[in-house]
Amino acid sequence: MFNLFKFASPATFYPLAGRLAMGFGIASAILLAIGLYMSFFVAPTDYKQGEGYRIMFIHVPAAWMSMLIYVVMACWAAAGMIWHTRLSSMMASSLAPTGAMFTFIALWTGALWGKPMWGAWWVWDARLTSELILLFLYIGFMALESAIDDPRRAARASGLLALVGVVNVPIIYYSVQWWNTLHQGSSIKIVDGGVESSMSEIMVWTLLVMTFACWFYTIAVALCRVRSIILEREANTSWVKELLQGAKS
Amino acid sequence: MLAALRCMVIRDLTLAMRHRSDVLTTVFFFIIVVSLFPLGVGPDAQLLKEMAAGVVWVAALLASMLSLTRLFADDFNDGTLEQLLLVPQPLALIVLGKVLAHWIISGLPLVLMSPLLGLQFGLEGDELIMLMVTLLIGTPVLSLLGAIGAALTLGLRGGGVLVSLLVLPLYIPVLIFGAGAVTASAAGMGADGHLSLMGAILLLALALAPWASAAALRISVE
Numbered sequence: 001m002f003n004l005f006k007f008a009s010p011a012t013f014y015p016l017a018g019r020l021a022m023g024f025g026i027a028s029a030i031l032l033a034i035g036l037y038m039s040f041f042v043a044p045t046d047y048k049q050g051e052g053y054r055i056m057f058i059h060v061p062a063a064w065m066s067m068l069i070y071v072v073m074a075c076w077a078a079a080g081m082i083w084h085t086r087l088s089s090m091m092a093s094s095l096a097p098t099g100a101m102f103t104f105i106a107l108w109t110g111a112l113w114g115k116p117m118w119g120a121w122w123v124w125d126a127r128l129t130s131e132l133i134l135l136f137l138y139i140g141f142m143a144l145e146s147a148i149d150d151p152r153r154a155a156r157a158s159g160l161l162a163l164v165g166v167v168n169v170p171i172i173y174y175s176v177q178w179w180n181t182l183h184q185g186s187s188i189k190i191v192d193g194g195v196e197s198s199m200s201e202i203m204v205w206t207l208l209v210m211t212f213a214c215w216f217y218t219i220a221v222a223l224c225r226v227r228s229i230i231l232e233r234e235a236n237t238s239w240v241k242e243l244l245q246g247a248k249s
Numbered sequence: 250m251l252a253a254l255r256c257m258v259i260r261d262l263t264l265a266m267r268h269r270s271d272v273l274t275t276v277f278f279f280i281i282v283v284s285l286f287p288l289g290v291g292p293d294a295q296l297l298k299e300m301a302a303g304v305v306w307v308a309a310l311l312a313s314m315l316s317l318t319r320l321f322a323d324d325f326n327d328g329t330l331e332q333l334l335l336v337p338q339p340l341a342l343i344v345l346g347k348v349l350a351h352w353i354i355s356g357l358p359l360v361l362m363s364p365l366l367g368l369q370f371g372l373e374g375d376e377l378i379m380l381m382v383t384l385l386i387g388t389p390v391l392s393l394l395g396a397i398g399a400a401l402t403l404g405l406r407g408g409g410v411l412v413s414l415l416v417l418p419l420y421i422p423v424l425i426f427g428a429g430a431v432t433a434s435a436a437g438m439g440a441d442g443h444l445s446l447m448g449a450i451l452l453l454a455l456a457l458a459p460w461a462s463a464a465a466l467r468i469s470v471e
């Protein structure tokens with residue numbers, strides 16, 4: 001049987017992460033180029049919101065990623081606490097900055113979108129507020145991790161915090177349905193196994209391409225970051241020394 | 250089990266009674282923060298009445314958070330906490346006892362003070378009762394969630410500031426529903442929905458937070 005746990009060891013994961021990061025990085029760059037071209041030149045002008053709606057093609061993927069990354073991060077943190085694998089908590093901490101970045105992008109592009117559509121940069125709407133809380137959770141996670149000197153304790157403490165904070169994700173996701181607020185409902189719904197959308201087909205495709213571009217970008221960046229974290233934490237082990245010697249000669 | 254819980258609560262209350270100034274500091278902090286708002290926004294009675302619930306609630310969050318750092322720190326410093334980790338009773342129960350004592354010391358006085366402060370802001374009758382009821386349901390949640398943050402930051406440099414960064418985002422739902430209930434009842438709409446949600450949050454926190462805090466304590470002390 002193919003043994004997945006083989007790659008739970010940083011020494012075996014390090015080269016694999018390098019190859020994967022390269023692959024996902026290239027895929028993300030290609031998708032991003034296609035997605036940006038489609039969102040600016042192919043997708044038609046919206047009859048209600050004009051050209052301004054095009055900001056959706058970065059806003060929606062960023063908002064999705066901000067929530068997804070938090071859940072993935074919490075899963076890695078949980079795995080790290082259950083199996084005590086060092087790599088899991090390293091993955092959790094490598095995802096956090098990217099998640100915070102996407103949360104920030106979602107808030108920022110949302111503000112730019114809100115100004116022409118709602119006439120305000122910011123409203124204290126349920127979804128905006130809970131997305132802001134998500135940003136605070138990411139910052140709290142990173143602050144707690146950097147405040148603790150011992151890396152093992154840091155990983156476990158911040159992992160616990162990530163698990164506690166995961167309660168917020170469903171609140172953000174369903175906030176548009178629970179509270180009738182200014183933020184519009186989701187335009188894509190999954191109904192009876194099929195996908196139903198209130199947008200034209202080309203817009204959905206553009207959105208999907210952009211989403212996958214963001215997704216692959218996240219994977220590539222997280223893997224690059226985890227490689228740095230592995231080198232930093234394992235600096236005293238023999239395989240890192242051999243690796244560095246190999247790189248020198 | 251219940252004996253251990255009671256023993257823990259009585260012990261913490263006795264310790265608090267020996268340092269009465271600590272308890273009073275929290276209450277006075279609460280009163281001062283609330284009193285600052287009319288000075289800041291001006292004495293417009295209508296505006297103050299609309300703001301009252303939010304102001305009292307935010308002040309309660311801050312006051313409850315201020316006393317959090319002491320929740321485990323004294324026991325940690327004199328070694329009691331290590332002994333508590335070794336007792337045969339579940340650690341979550343011990344934590345629950347400490348949280349209960351913390352609520353009696355820092356939460357209950359705020360609940361009792363709140364009608365007086367509400368009166369200063371021009372709230373009347375039902376709204377005052379509603380403010381008190383929401384604080385009564387809400388402040389235990391603050392202590393329960395705060396215990397997680399206090400346990401995670403135990404013994405860290407700059408723990409006090411860090412605890413606010415960790416805990417305040419988690420407090421936000423309680424704040425929204427707590428202040429929302431008072432506003433809804435002042436506007437003549439029923440506050441039942443808000444109160445039910447707060448009750449649900451309290452039960453959820455009561456069931457899960459002690460375990461999370463216990464896990465955090467083990468991480469911090471090991």
